Amino acid sequence: MTLRIVVVGGGAAGIGAAGTAHQVDPDAKVTVYTDYEDVGYSPCGIPYVHGREIPKFENLFLQGKAFYEELGLDIHYETEVTGLDLENGKITAKGEGDVAYDRLIVGTGFNYADPGIPGTDLEGLYYVKNIRRAMEWDKILDDVKAAVVVEASPLGLEMVTALAHRGIETHLVDPHPWALAEVGDPDIMQPVMDSWTEMGVISHYNTKVEAFLGEGKVRAVKTSEGELPCDLVVICTHKQPNNRLAREAGLDIGSTGGIVVDQRMATSKPNVFAAGDCVELPHGVTKVPIQGLSGSHAYAQGKVAGANAAGGNRNYQPVYVPWGMVAGKWMIGGVSFGETLATALGIPFVMGVAQGISRARYYPDMKMVRVKLLAEPGSLKLIGAQMVGGEGIKERADFLAMAVKTGITLEDLAWMENVYSPPIGALNEPIALAAQKGLASLKKS
Numbered sequence: 478m479t480l481r482i483v484v485v486g487g488g489a490a491g492i493g494a495a496g497t498a499h500q501v502d503p504d505a506k507v508t509v510y511t512d513y514e515d516v517g518y519s520p521c522g523i524p525y526v527h528g529r530e531i532p533k534f535e536n537l538f539l540q541g542k543a544f545y546e547e548l549g550l551d552i553h554y555e556t557e558v559t560g561l562d563l564e565n566g567k568i569t570a571k572g573e574g575d576v577a578y579d580r581l582i583v584g585t586g587f588n589y590a591d592p593g594i595p596g597t598d599l600e601g602l603y604y605v606k607n608i609r610r611a612m613e614w615d616k617i618l619d620d621v622k623a624a625v626v627v628e629a630s631p632l633g634l635e636m637v638t639a640l641a642h643r644g645i646e647t648h649l650v651d652p653h654p655w656a657l658a659e660v661g662d663p664d665i666m667q668p669v670m671d672s673w674t675e676m677g678v679i680s681h682y683n684t685k686v687e688a689f690l691g692e693g694k695v696r697a698v699k700t701s702e703g704e705l706p707c708d709l710v711v712i713c714t715h716k717q718p719n720n721r722l723a724r725e726a727g728l729d730i731g732s733t734g735g736i737v738v739d740q741r742m743a744t745s746k747p748n749v750f751a752a753g754d755c756v757e758l759p760h761g762v763t764k765v766p767i768q769g770l771s772g773s774h775a776y777a778q779g780k781v782a783g784a785n786a787a788g789g790n791r792n793y794q795p796v797y798v799p800w801g802m803v804a805g806k807w808m809i810g811g812v813s814f815g816e817t818l819a820t821a822l823g824i825p826f827v828m829g830v831a832q833g834i835s836r837a838r839y840y841p842d843m844k845m846v847r848v849k850l851l852a853e854p855g856s857l858k859l860i861g862a863q864m865v866g867g868e869g870i871k872e873r874a875d876f877l878a879m880a881v882k883t884g885i886t887l888e889d890l891a892w893m894e895n896v897y898s899p900p901i902g903a904l905n906e907p908i909a910l911a912a913q914k915g916l917a918s919l920k921k922s
């Protein structure tokens with residue numbers, strides 16, 4: 478009998494799930510529902526088209542619609558799923574009525590948190606997500622003189638940088654004392670904030686957004702520190718799981734608002750899987766559930782959900798959250814948590830910090846790389862890291878995530894082997910320098 482697999486969501490999780498389900502059981506009938514016009518594009522590239530680093534939106538499409546058709550996936554575009562009937566194994570899709578499934582995968586993604594202040598119904602508030610809307614907003618940006626970015630979240634950092642590149646007067650408003658304060662440490666973020674100032678960005682920290690003002694269209698943002706006139710507001714509030722369908726259908730929802738799944742990405746109901754930004758998963762170090770990870774996490778989880786829905790048996794591991802991005806003129810990144818978050822969570826740590834270089838000292842374009850390592854007292858096992866530098870941050874974050882996962886210690890890192898080649902690596906690897914500093918501080922104490 479042909480297995481009927483229905484996927485709700487055409488983002489990284491949904492498409493990862495659908496493609497893998499088809500690979501595992503090529504005879505299965507895989508149907509995907511998305512309320513968007515497209516699948517198979519990278520939303521991650523949108524800020525860089527706005528910033529003119531990437532010339533056009535078309536470059537962000539990884540595959541066209543014909544590719545998925547040829548693959549055998551039945552994708553229903555611009556079709557909202559309005560309900561899940563888990564008792565009777567069916568979903569309801571707008572314009573189609575009830576559709577039966579044998580296995581269901583929920584990949585409904587995220588919504589930006591509602592700012593919850595007056596004026597959210599005005600025109601001129603941009604929630605960056607759907608590529609078609611981004612194409613429309615990009616034309617509007619041509620005439621924007623002043624923009625306000627609300628919150629220094631990861632997307633906020635990217636949009637501030639993009640709008641400044643574009644030559645728009647850019648204001649950043651954030652309630653915390655420094656940018657990305659819930660994730661990044663102040664010393665890591667300082668070079669980024671300095672570079673924004675060089676780029677003409679006007680940052681308003683410790684400042685709350687109180688209302689969007691205007692008649693029909695936004696003309697200013699009212700903040701706790703005064704009014705900021707603008708033609709456009711980019712809302713970059715934190716990502717919340719889009720769990721309405723799952724909640725109404727009776728799936729277990731966890732403390733973060735994400736759908737509860739086990740390591741097979743199976744939900745609390747039989748034959749129902751979930752993946753991506755709508756779920757929560759345990760953090761590898763703290764075991765505490767977290768949600769709102771990245772597109773790469775969503776895609777990997779989708780693949781596990783898809784494989785298992787199609788009859789496979791794969792597991793998804795707890796997450797150690799390597800992250801990295803460009804902000805202002807710098808790259809920042811890390812693993813798990815930094816000094817600020819570990820302190821806030823009451824996690825004890827010893828720390829090593831060092832500033833090294835990305836290439837041989839004499840090689841052109843050598844850049845600073847600052848590394849901060851956090852280790853468990855006693856065992857000295859690595860539990861977190863943060864970095865800022867001119868290059869090589871992503872590779873170090875990936876490596877350090879694996880180091881945390883496998884129980885590598887400061888001792889191991891202090892005397893690690895490393896590549897030395899003048900154009901790509903210095904004799905003294907900054908990670909090793911930071912670990913040596915951490916060990917030295919222990920001897921002193």
Ligand SMILES: Cc1cc2nc3c(=O)[nH]c(=O)nc-3n(C[C@H](O)[C@H](O)[C@H](O)COP(=O)(O)OP(=O)(O)OC[C@H]3O[C@@H](n4cnc5c(N)ncnc54)[C@H](O)[C@@H]3O)c2cc1C
Nearest residue numbers: 486487488489490511512521558586587753754771772773
């Ligand atoms: C501007 C931007 C920049 C980003 N940058 C990065 C980056 O640099 N690195 C990175 O790793 N990730 C990045 N991401 C990825 C992002 O942060 C998420 O982690 C990722 O999109 C999650 O994928 P998802 O499939 O879980 O959800 P989403 O991408 O939110 O997809 C959800 C899907 O569900 C569909 N859907 C929801 N409800 C319904 C319904 N009722 N009926 C039908 N369809 C429905 C939507 O149409 C959509 O197709 C970025 C995202 C954006 C928007």
